[in-house]
Amino acid sequence: MSDSIIDTLHEADVALSVEAGQFRDHAAVEAAGFLSEIADQPPAFTLAAVATVAGLVSGRSRLAEGGLRALASLWVATQIKSRIKSAVVRTRPYKLLEEGHYETGVNGPDEPDYNSFPSGHTADAVAAARAIGRVAPDAGGPMLAAAGIVGLVQVPRAKHHLADVVAGAVVGLVAEAAVSALFDAARIRPRLRAGLRDRRG
Numbered sequence: 001m002s003d004s005i006i007d008t009l010h011e012a013d014v015a016l017s018v019e020a021g022q023f024r025d026h027a028a029v030e031a032a033g034f035l036s037e038i039a040d041q042p043p044a045f046t047l048a049a050v051a052t053v054a055g056l057v058s059g060r061s062r063l064a065e066g067g068l069r070a071l072a073s074l075w076v077a078t079q080i081k082s083r084i085k086s087a088v089v090r091t092r093p094y095k096l097l098e099e100g101h102y103e104t105g106v107n108g109p110d111e112p113d114y115n116s117f118p119s120g121h122t123a124d125a126v127a128a129a130r131a132i133g134r135v136a137p138d139a140g141g142p143m144l145a146a147a148g149i150v151g152l153v154q155v156p157r158a159k160h161h162l163a164d165v166v167a168g169a170v171v172g173l174v175a176e177a178a179v180s181a182l183f184d185a186a187r188i189r190p191r192l193r194a195g196l197r198d199r200r201g
Contacts, residue, residue, distance in 0.1 A: 021158035077175035119168030122151035126172025
């Protein structure tokens with residue numbers, strides 16, 4: 001891909017952020033944005049931990065496994081996106097809209113206003129959705145759709161550019177795939193089921 005195409009895509013991405021950001025104070029965007037905060041780290045980790053504990057206490061292995069998978073996937077996604085954010089500088093759309101300031105590059109300010117890339121909300125939402133889908137396949141599609149909404153609403157909220165959302169989704173997919181491979185290799189599912197069955201018996 002030539003530099004000119006990359007530049008064109010970058011400019012289009014920023015222009016989309018400016019246009020979409022005009023709706024950041026709309027009631028529907030604010031409501032959707034509020035709901036999307038479930039994918040922020042504290043609530044996402046809390047929900048996954050609650051599911052894990054509830055599954056272990058109640059002896060429901062699928063619930064416990066889903067919680068464990070989500071916890072591990074969220075942790076890996078957080079590690080990946082945090083390292084990228086610390087290295088990549090990209091001004092958040094709200095700063096561009098409010099101050100007319102935009103910059104991108106590497107090894108610049110490691111501050112929230114310049115940590116737009118990638119979207120952590122999207123990474124967490126996709127990682128958790130895929131993790132849940134491993135133990136509840138019927139819920140996989142709806143969960144991924146919900147994760148997509150969580151990611152896309154960040155653009156009109158002026159929290160992230162569309163490319164940040166796409167990158168966040170990739171981070172979430174990679175993180176969950178790595179965790180899934182590890183769980184399968186360690187035979188977590190049969191071990192967990194056997195352990196809960198022995199405890200009940």
